[in-house]
Amino acid sequence: MIPFDFEYYQPSTVAEAIDAFTMLDEKGKDPVYYGGGSELISMARLGNRNFGAVVDIKEIPECKVLGYANDNLHLGSALTLSEIIESKQFPLMEKSAGRIADHTMQCKITLGGNIAGTIIYREAVLPLLLTDSKITIASRRGVNDYWIRHLFHKRLNLQKGDFIVKVSIPQNLLQIPYFHIKKTTNEKIDYPLLTTAGLKTEGKLKIAFSGLKAYPFRDDDVEKVLNDEHLDFQERAQKIAIALSHDILNDLWGSAAYRKFVLVNTIENILQTMKDA
């Protein structure tokens, strides 16, 4: 039971959504955008989050787009993880989205919610970081495209009142060799101890991480070491682990030292598996 009262708005266009949010904010109603609601409802129920109004973006057609234009695959922010998985257009995204939650929750969690919510793992962002995708943001200043790597540093840098409309992934990267390894404490479905996702283009590996630290990330220096042919696989793994040592997550799911151990093994496995890809 959510123990407080709030208003519900359901805009049918981007402009209506922005206007509603602006109006509610100015009235001091502390509005939030609402996608699947899994985070919002859990947190509200436990008294960890209050809001005076929700603006439901799921009926905005641009937020539900799933198709191709201008050599890009466009995925709307209000698509559920299940819808994305079942579309079978982007195997790496299928894998990344597919291990986030149980099926029932996958039918509710939205792409935008996973990327811009408060839970730190944001595993659906990994394929976007790897493919240098674009992200379309609606704000009071209009609707604009950004490179995701410019806007995402630990989390998506949005202003109050902004929301994600869609992401655009270069079509030519959808089917290239990839890897996705998710390590958990002991479950098939759980928050990650370590999720690594990556691609191989032009003989080089790209890699992105979630669960290792309190935010998902790609690191150019790590990718250099990953592709350094002067070192054997074990040496590369060790060097990467040392480089990433500071601020490794330490929580209920696993200690920092254990995560580091898992990281070394995982990097070695990736190098082994992808060497002939």
Added chain:
Amino acid sequence: MPKTGVGVTVIRKGAYSKVTGEAKYSDDFVLPSILTAKIVTSTQAHARIKKIDLSKALAQTGVKAILTGKDHSLLCGPIIKDRPPLAKEKVRYYGEPVALVVANSEYQAAHAASLIKVEYEALPAVLSPSEAIAPGATLLHENLGDYQIAVLDNYPKAKTNICGHIKIRKGDIGVLEDCDVVIEGHFSLPQSDHVAMEPRTARAKIDADENVFIKTSSQSPFEVKKMIAELFALDPGKVIVEVPFVGGGFGGKSAVQLETLALMASKAVGGAEVRITNSRENDFVSSPCRMGLEATIKLGATKEGLLKAAQMTYLVDTGAYSDIGPRLAKAVAVDCSGPYYIENIFCDSLCVYTNHPYVTAFRSFSHESSTFCIERMMDKLAHKLKIEPAELRRRNSLMPGFTSPTQVRITNSNFGDLLSCIDRVKELIGWNEGIYIDAGNDVVRAKGIACLWKTSNSPPDAHSSAFITFNQDGSVNLNCGCVECGPGMKTTAAQILSEKLQMDIKRVNVNMDVNTKYNPEHWKTVASMTTYMLGNAVLQAAEDAIRQLKSLAAVIIKCHPEDLEIGEERVYLKQDPTIFLPFAELVHGHRYPNGNSIEGPVLGRGSFIMSNIDLLDKETGKGKSGPAWTVGAQAVEIEFDKKEYTYRFLKAATVIDAGKVINPKIAEGLVKGGMCMGLGLGSREHFTYDQEGRFEDTSLRSYKVMHFGQTPQYLVSFVETPQIDAPYHARGIGEHGIIGIPAALANALSLAAQVEFDQFPITPELIWQLKTGGGV
């Protein structure tokens, strides 16, 4: 195709209403006028309550009453009356109910509850049993010496955190130091949760005639009636407890908690009906959980592996309040040897307060924890002496003539055939193919074994009863007070009646709910004692009915009642079955053609009370705790990755001596469910706390249970050695599937990883820590 009796699989009573979603559970009864109560809970593990600010909450629309510790002076507990239903002056565990808001709607209650501010002054928190008994430890219950004790055989120690102490002094412990080999082990097992699908819920109302009605998801409706009547000084005849279907209990719903709060709430609003339902978080932490255990064990044996002496200290973490904790400590002591013969035992089992959530019964009533300890010790001994682990257990099995820790003499009837269970479980799991198999690529397959036994620790006067009535067509109604909470007790009771009357099970009707006003008393649906107690009562009631049927039929047929037999709803002459009377012409009396009627209706009445159960001797522990043991053997096979320290389940096998399997498919399902819980306990379930004792994994996001896709291949088999005093020789098996699984898993993993796991859950991180010391 009619199905009759025991030993046959029949679809369980109530199955269709469950699978269609029609079945009603306690909180499914929607009443527009019902009020809702919500608890406000402590955010501290141990603290004085300085101030509770109710002002904002009281001003909210729809709020009818708010209660706190100041509004009552009740102390509850089945053994020691130490628990206030709402905290008074101090809180002793994170999640303890501190205030109770009663409002018109659930929303209004939740909203008002969120506006209540409590100020605490933190006190040092005691976070483990060993900490709790250390000299100078902070006391949780300064007034322990003044509490009322509801039983004769519990001895708390005032001015300490020890609320119960059972001693076993059998033989001569001096033998220990003369043994060929002595091994020692230390074990530490955390608390965990029942995680029943249906969270606890209760509702209460008082009518104009001052009858108190309580509807609750409980395994103990008659206990609820008794406790509520005592606590509120009510006439027990005016306390009516109703229990519809229960969505899983596992012991957690044998305790009385929400019922008390519901009635306090109802009283505060002039008797209006008030419901209170736990959120999942409340169910984890505010309502009682499974016990924790710390143990130190020394076993002495000959070099052939024969156990000679054991010295054991068990500390049961009972949490902030005792509830049934002292009985858990007793259960640990009673069966501390495992199903093995140990001539000399010196055991102290203490029940200890800590600032953890308080505990209650959990499937197998401490045996899942104590069995872990003894079965790990057996593997350590096997390893030390280089004796094959299954063989070591065979050599030490209790046999008729030997004695248990409390000096009960073992017989075939009260124990069963452990050796056959061991042999059969070895076959099922493929033990002789090898228990450590290197599969290459850093992968190892390993098997672990554990034996189990359990007797009950029910009070010596635990009892059950049953009534039988008939319908005009001769079909029968069984009226009984056991609760339908999963193991299918209603179906078991109906099958026993079906067997005795030789009647198609479809023609045996049984009440699926319990109402203490109409159903005859059954102690509690716990302890795997329902088949035994209720089954015997049902048999007695059936015999009573049969006597009446034969007596009446004898008059009409003009023969001796001894010449009559019953079957297929007829009473017939043994020497000529073509001479018979159908039940339909007897059960409501018999009417002659001229209209004269005699003798009826037929009513069957049966009672059962435990016999020769003792209070244990205070100094030696000598005494009979339960009518019999159920024994078994279990094994787990895992596949272990030596590089990553991860593992997965391949197979889990259980063989239990069931005496007589009443319903094969239900029995198999019951055991599999227990095994699944055991695997969950052994691999992933536990409560975690921060430094100050505040709960960290309060929801299913972080507290993990077994899921489909993670389960092994389950293998279940039964052996049948009669328990002579049991209905159709059937032993209790409800809990047993869980008992040896955490131990068998730990034994398999200890072998696979070549380290000793003396705790659970065993996670890959724990394996990595023990293997590598925790550094990179």
